[in-house]
Amino acid sequence: MRHPVDGSSWKEFDKKYLNFSREPRNVRIGLAADGFNPFGNMSLAHSTWPVVLTTFNLPPWLCMKESSFMLSLLIPGPKSPRKDMDVFLKPLVCELKHLWQEGVRTKEAATNTFFTMKAVLLWTINDFPARSSLSGWSGQGYKACPTCNEDTPSMHVTNKVVCVGHRRFLHATHAWRKSLDFNGEPETRSPPKQFSVVDIDDQLSRLLYRVPGKHPDFGGVKRKQEDFELNWNKRSIFFELEYWSSLQLKHNLDVMHIEKNGNKFYRLHPKYSLKVGDRKLFCQFIKDVKLSDGFGSNISKRVIDNNSNITGLKSHDCHILMQRLLPIGIRGFLTKDIYTPIVDLCTFFKQLCSRTLLVDDMKKAKKAILLILCKLELIYPPTFFDIMVHLVLHLPDEALRGGPVCMRWMYPFERYMKKLKHYVRNKARPEGSIAEGYVAKEALSFCSMYLRDVQTRFNQPDINEDVVVEKTKLWVFESKCCPANAKKIKYLTINEKLNFEWFVLDSCQEVRDYMNEFKYEHLQDDVKTKFLKWFLEKLYLMKVQNSPEFHPELYALSMGAEINAFTYSACIVNGVRFMVRGRDVEQITQNSRVLAEGVNHEKYYGQVEEIIELCYGNGAQNVDNDLVEDLDVVHNNSSSNCLLSIDFTQYLLNTSSHVTVGEKSSEVNMPTVTDNTLSDDESNNDEDDFEYDTEGSEAEGSEADTEESEGEFD
Incomplete structure (x- = not known):
């Protein structure tokens, strides 16, 4: 649903x-x-x-x-x-x-x-x-x-x-x-x-x-x-x-207020409450939390100075606390029989607030929440169970009738x-001020629908606007990553350059057929060290023979990347802003965490260490006038749940170069490659670095959601 x-x-x-x-x-x-x-x-x-x-x-x-x-x-x-x-x-x-x-x-x-x-x-x-x-x-x-x-x-x-x-x-x-x-x-x-x-x-x-x-x-x-x-x-x-x-x-039961009014677990009955030391540790855990940009407010400011209590929580703060932080923070302080139903209740709300619901899941949740409430009755005194706690029992039924909670x-x-509160200018007549402000806003919005080439509320770009992806033959050149700050030149070592090039070739689906052909013709040769030279010769012969399979992008890929690459400290992918770890530590939010899936769908968690842009085809003018310079950010998928910047450590260590020192020149005349590196002044992405403070902001869910809301990774 x-x-x-x-x-x-x-x-x-x-x-x-x-x-x-x-x-x-x-x-x-x-x-x-x-x-x-x-x-x-x-x-x-x-x-x-x-x-x-x-x-x-x-x-x-x-x-x-x-x-x-x-x-x-x-x-x-x-x-x-x-x-x-x-x-x-x-x-x-x-x-x-x-x-x-x-x-x-x-x-x-x-x-x-x-x-x-x-x-x-x-x-x-x-x-x-x-x-x-x-x-x-x-x-x-x-x-x-x-x-x-x-x-x-x-x-x-x-x-x-x-x-x-x-x-x-x-x-x-x-x-x-x-x-x-x-x-x-x-x-x-x-x-x-x-x-x-x-x-x-x-x-x-x-x-x-x-x-x-x-x-x-x-x-x-x-x-x-x-x-x-x-x-x-x-x-x-x-x-x-x-x-x-x-x-x-x-009449819908509002999950927002039920979740907020039922969020009492950090104020438990004395028998089940945290000890003074544990309470300070839990508050310190909340204080050290860094949420993604735009995901929530700065919840660390809700912890009082002596780290003994959390006060002033807003509705969305309770939403994040219950669904994201509480299940992790209480595990080490309460016994299993106490924290298990609490974690189950938090998981129930997280599933209920998803933007996409499955009918079978809601039917199972209807049975699960009944058992959770019964377990809570075995733990907490009767005064804990006010009407807001009881109403949780009926939320799955309403989800089956009305659809996703985020619509209701x-x-x-x-x-x-x-x-509407901001429209009040005359405090003696607040309702009149609101009415005038609303009518003026609606009139301007209506008129803006007839304007062309003017930024209005209907075409205003998001703060993390995605880049327009240009269609190319090769998937690796369809960059879905938009740099968010000025670029810097990075001079690659020979070993780095060769390993970067191999990774790009190995990730390009269009090169797979050529790689299989090489393996068939050279059974004894190492693909990683010998394929690039063979691939370059293959593409050059195809160009000389005017083969219909020849394409300038393939030729540029075979020539390899420039020795000069560009690095960035932030980029935008799928409407989500990511930063490298060195810049992220200086922020009150965290936007460097990523999740990648392995070959067997195993999950790997890590941080963005470096965002590198490789330049291909810079000598193309000497080969084909139709082949233009193509810039691309190294990536392997457009999904925000996949790796954005590759950790090349495994390729940089203990790997031999695929260019052998002293090796004889090929019989095929190779085109020369000139260095046409762009300077910082020529960059189209010279935007100053922004410092983001999410205090007082509330995520949408994603929008929040978003749950699998933007900028959020489980």
Whole structure:
């Protein structure tokens, strides 16, 4: 699954509403809403609620981009709307009803024709408190779980409602159901039932009519709910949409906030907490971590001066801590029976947040997370298990219904709200400032679509823009590496030059046939030491005879590289910036680590020591006017998971030259090679070295992702 279209919710909707699904130009919309303080001082005195729409008809890499967002509503503060949310959503719902029932006449620019476009609201995206305001199901109390509904496993412990008893979800014959190690009693309850659309409608039909909010007619105080109303405090206004009740997934559980609020493992119960010395070692481990450029913020600054605690973690910091750092950092400080379920939980989140999900993996994860929660119940006290920990149990089911989590979480919308906050110029009228800034931004963006040869938000290159690969005959000359700093001249020794040339020849697929021919004709000769001379003679004869198999690039390859090479300290490959180790040690990020696969797919980890550019064909003008100078960076694949700069140590040591001293000249007259080395002033890559500080930045995932997000290597 790579897109919400792969989820069961989208597919079931298409089956039920065939007239809508037959028109591929009909729009599928997601709605995100959350409150933020427009003044930026982290005070709760003012809460402004933007309601943002995004379109899911776009490819996966565009669905959650800011260019796809539409600010449909801006609910003013200073107070949160809470139960009165429906009052503000009424105009939007009326438009959604019109788009569903009648549609709007729309022109398709590609064909210059008109059609009736309709739209459907697929689901909402919000954190758990905002979910309560939109759905009408309260996220507090004994029945806080919206999925388990009235069967939520909960109990009261030390002035707190906790969600324990996850053995209830196990199969009836599971051995843990009879175990007394959990609470001293066997588990005999059946799993919570799956509530159908009819069951939910029946619950909503029993709700008593009440005026929203703390209405004066009720004494201006909160009214007590009846038991038969369960945790419903209203019937959501979205049920006015004809299709809403039939949707499998109406309100998403936000993985971002669940992961953040559940990240408590560095603040454990005293029995399982780290000792003072171990805590300092763990904090020092976090402080020494260097993430890849753009992968995350400078998490080392979250460690306090005495290395005894980690404070001020943002949502994305918790994301990185749980999925990347915690499984490694705690292994040496906790016993195996304690750290194993923690590592399993971290692995579960890492798999869940992948950009590509497999249905079978999510079905297995659904069973695995149940066992993980049961193991955690054997370790931690009941007060650990609040509603946010319990909600982890339902995340695999939502992934099966809605597709990848990265299309349904709050990260891009939280970043968008930060941008809206920057629009505030008049603090006496924050909402007006945001509205004016948004309208001005949209107008400029719309006008920029009609500009040509001008850099706009739609064609602005990335900071790590890839080089345009020119098509050549030989694969080794199709450089996919873009230098990111000024070049320096490196004078190669004879031994280095010969071994570099051999490596290039051995890596070139187009030379394999010639190499096999040489092996067949010279059974006793060493290929590494004799092939280059034979190859040069072969290509020269092909040129003299005007052979159709002759190609200038092959001839340039046979002549060998120049004695002068170029070196760089940084380069860009596949949108990822890599640096040599000598430069990387001076950065707060690390971008020199690489992963390469061997012949038998074994994995080798290492660091980029040197980035070398070899020059081929510099004497070509004396051979063929059509053969031009070709510069190439030594590499063996375009994948960012493969080697970028080859470690030539194994070729430089204990290897004999393939040119024998005193060897007689060949009977074929060889062309002379002149030295036309480029100087530093002639380089096209004279960009100054950049120092990158990722403090305060948050990776996308890749984008982050990216997981196998950019610049990240497992």
